C-alpha cells in the first residue's frame with residue numbers, strides 16, 4: 265500500500281497567495297548537549313514572528329520548538345557531568361525554557377505551542393510507526409528501503425554524522441583517528457552490523473521534488489547546493505547502532521539489540537509531536553490538520569532536512585514538508601565567525617539585561633538579509649535602537665501624541681477638511697486629498713506582507729520604515745506648531761495629526777509580529793481597545809481610527825541608549841561564567857555557529873567606546889614585553905583556535921602560554937620561533953590550561969588573521985622591549 269512508482273507521486277504545490285486555514289512551523293529541535301546561544305535565539309525569533317503573523321491573519325497556526333535528547337553525544341555529556349542522560353537533557357531543557365521565558369517566546373507570552381522532547385513515550389511510538397511503514401514498503405526502484413548490512417567507517421559524535429574521506433582531516437600521527445573538519449575532535453571508529461536506509465534509490469524522486477516545487481528549499485543558493493549534492497550520487501544511510509555501543513536511543517522495532525540513528529529519530533519529531541503514529545498528540549493537535557510543516561533551520565543542518573527527511577517521508581508514503589528554509593549565521597561586526605577564543609560572541613544574558621526584547625527582535629530581523637550571513641555586534645545593535653527605534657518609530661509616536669495632547673486636548677482629531685476650508689488648507693502645502701496618503705499606506709502594507717510571507721524580513725521592515733519616513737516628512741513640512749497659531753487652519757492641523765496617528769495605528773498592526781510588546785503599547789497609547797494581535801492587517805482601512813478617542817499618557821517606547829556608557833557596562837565581567845564553561849565542554853550539533861560569550865576583552869571594549877586618548881610613558885612601562893622562544897607547541901584538544909606553547913623567557917622554567925592562532929599557525933611552524941610576550945599579564949585559565957602571558961600578534965583583514973611579531977636580528981630570550 266505504501267509502495268508507489270516514481271511516476272504516480274504528486275507533490276502538493278503550496279502557494280502563499282492561496283488561502284490557507286492552518287499552518288505549522290518549526291525551529292530545529294536543539295541538541296540537548298549544549299546550552300542555548302544566539303543561534304538558537306535567532307531561529308526562535310524568526311519562527312515566532314512567522315507564527316504571529318499567520319495567527320494575526322486568522323490562520324490556525326502551530327509553532328514547534330524543542331530538544332533532541334538521544335545519542336552518544338548526550339550519553340557522553342551526561343557521563344562527564346555525572347548525570348544520567350535524562351538528567352542531562354532536563355538540565356539543558358531548563359536553560360532553553362529560561363531563554364524562551366526571558367525573551368517572550370514561550371506559550372505564556374504567545375510564542376511556541378509545543379516544546380517537543382524526543383524522550384517522550386509518544387515519540388517512541390510514532391518513530392517506531394514510521395520505521396515500520398518504511399520497512400514494509402518498496403523503494404521507487406522496487407527494493408526494500410531498509411536492509412541489514414555491515415557498517416565500517418568514521419563517526420563524529422558531536423555532528424552525529426558518519427564522515428566520508430573528504431569530510432575529515434587525516435591524522436598527522438600514524439594510528440591516530442582522523443578528526444572532524446567541523447569540530448576538530450577525533451572521530452569514532454564504527455564497525456558493526458546494522459540497518460541501512462536505501463537512500464540511493466530516492467535520488468530521482470528527490471530531484472523531481474526540487475524541480476516541481478522550486479520553493480521547497482530556500483534560499484535559491486542553498487537549493488542549488490542541495491540539488492548538486494543529490495546529483496552527485498546518494499549513499500545509503502546507516503540508520504541504527506548496536507545497543508551495546510549506543511544505548512541512549514529508540515529501539516529498532518522488532519530488533520531491540522539495535523537503536524535508531526539519532527537523526528532518523530530526531531527529524532521524525534516534527535511529525536510525532538502533532539500525532540503521527542500516536543493517539544495522544546493526535547487528539548491534542550491533529551496530524552492530518554497541521555501536516556506538512558514549514559521548517560526553519562541553520563544552513564549547517566540543511567542536508568538532513570532537505571534530503572534525508574523528505575526521503576524518509578517519501579519511503580513511508582507520508583507527505584513531504586511544505587518547505588525548508590535555511591538561514592545564515594551571525595558573524596561578528598568585522599565578519600569573523602563568533603568564537604570564545606576570539607571573545608567576540610554575543611551573550612544572551614547581556615542582551616536580556618541591557619536591551620528590550622523587541623529591540624533584539626527588530627535588530628535580528630532587520631540586520632540579517634534572511635538566508636545570508638549577518639553581523640551582530642553590541643555597537644550596531646545600539647545604533648539601530650537609537651536610529652530606527654528611538655529616533656524613528658518611537659519619536660514619531662511621541663511627537664504625534666504630544667501634539668495631540670497639546671493642540672487637541674488629548675483626543676484624536678478628525679481627519680477631514682471641510683469643503684470651505686480646502687482652498688485655505690492648500691495654501692499651507694498640505695495635501696488636501698487624503699486618498700494620496702491612503703493609497704501610499706495601502707501599497708506599503710501590501711508590499712510589507714508580501715515580503716513577510718516570503719520571509720524577507722529585512723526588506724519588509726525597510727518598507728514599514730518608509731511609512732515612518734513619510735510621516736516624519738509630512739509633519740516637518742506642515743509645521744503644526746505654525747498651523748496652531750492660525751485659528752482658520754485648525755482643521756488643517758487636525759488633519760495632519762490625524763494622518764500621523766492613523767499611520768501609527770497601521771504600523772502597530774503591521775509590526776505586531778516583529779515587536780509584539782511595543783506595538784501593543786502603541787495601540788494603547790493611541791487610545792485603542794483590544795490588541796493589534798487580533799487585527800488582520802489585510803482588513804485595515806484608512807480612516808479606521810475614530811476621532812474623539814482619548815489617547816493615554818505618552819512614554820518613550822525606546823529610550824535612547826547612551827552608547828559609550830552601555831558599551832562600558834557590557835564590557836564588565838558577566839556574573840555567570842559557569843554557563844559558558846559547561847556549554848563549551850561539548851560542541852553542539854544544531855546550529856553550532858555561536859557559543860555563549862565570555863566578557864568582551866579590554867581591547868575590544870576600548871575600541872568600541874572609541875577611546876583615542878594618549879597614555880603616559882609610565883602607562884606603557886607597566887606592560888612588561890619580553891622576547892621569548894617557543895620550545896614546544898601543540899593543539900589544544902577540542903579547540904580549533906588554540907595552540908598550547910612552552911616558551912623560554914630566560915627564566916628558571918619555561919612559561920605555558922595559550923595563543924589563539926591555531927587556524928593560521930601549525931604547531932610545527934612555531935617551534936624555535938622568537939616571539940614577543942606580554943610577560944606580566946595576569947595568568948588566566950583557558951580550556952583548563954593556565955596561560956601565563958600573551959603572544960603579541962598583529963591582526964588584519966576581515967577574519968582578523970593573526971601575524972606574530974618577531975625579529976630580524978638575533979635577540980636573547982628574556983630581553984625587554986621598551
Ligand SMILES: [Zn+2]
Pocket residue numbers: 420421422423424444445446447448
Ligand atoms: Zn563533527
